[in-house]
Amino acid sequence: MTDTSIPPGIDSTLSLQYHASGGNDKSEWAPYTQVKYYTNAFIAYDGKILLGYKKRGFGMGKYNGYGGKVEPGETPLQAAARELQEESGVTATLEHAGSLFFFTAGAEWAFQIEIYRADSYEGTITESDEMRPEWFASGLKKTASHVDDSDLDLPPIPYVKMWETDEIWIPLLLSKQPFAGRADFIKDGDDFKPWKWWYGRVVDGAKES
């Protein structure tokens, strides 16, 4: 399927090139009334990526980037830096990587998530109440001058223990191609299953914050 119609919920000012879509593509996108703003930040360099194992709250038991709600008065970039520091103990210069819109049928609100990445960090990565940090091999080649033997045995990104559509956009984040997308989910017991999704690559510049 190469559906070129961009779903509601995605910033219509972005110039997007179709990347991937799937699921129940004949069904309509679910209507939503409220949107809440979130962030998600990933540190990735030299062939490795830092993920956190979520120990509590929404997404418990999954690996993800570091993030949470944008608080009143914050920009998404400020919220992303704060959440990264609170949950991992480190600071980093974040660059915007993409924008995602997620909705689960019957939920009170849709998630608008600004995704960030960093090539380096300062401080000591620390386990918090919310996240247990773990490095994974990103699959991208290391630069010769930075090869660290201790990284050679890192496990691959654990997509089976992540939100199901992450596998579509994490490679875009790693290769620094700006992206935007929407995924609708349905609740399946305690889990969420993707119902319908659409992702595009930003071809005409990305948001700065």
Ligand SMILES: COc1nc(N)nc2c1ncn2[C@H]1C[C@H](O)[C@@H](COP(=O)(O)OP(=O)(O)OP(=O)(O)O)O1
């Ligand atoms: C497909 O859906 C999702 N995929 C991915 N990769 N990440 C998602 C998805 N839906 C939500 N998220 C992210 C967005 C945030 O980074 C967290 C949820 O934030 P949380 O509920 O932990 O927010 P906090 O402000 O930290 O909450 P507390 O009140 O617990 O501090 O998941």
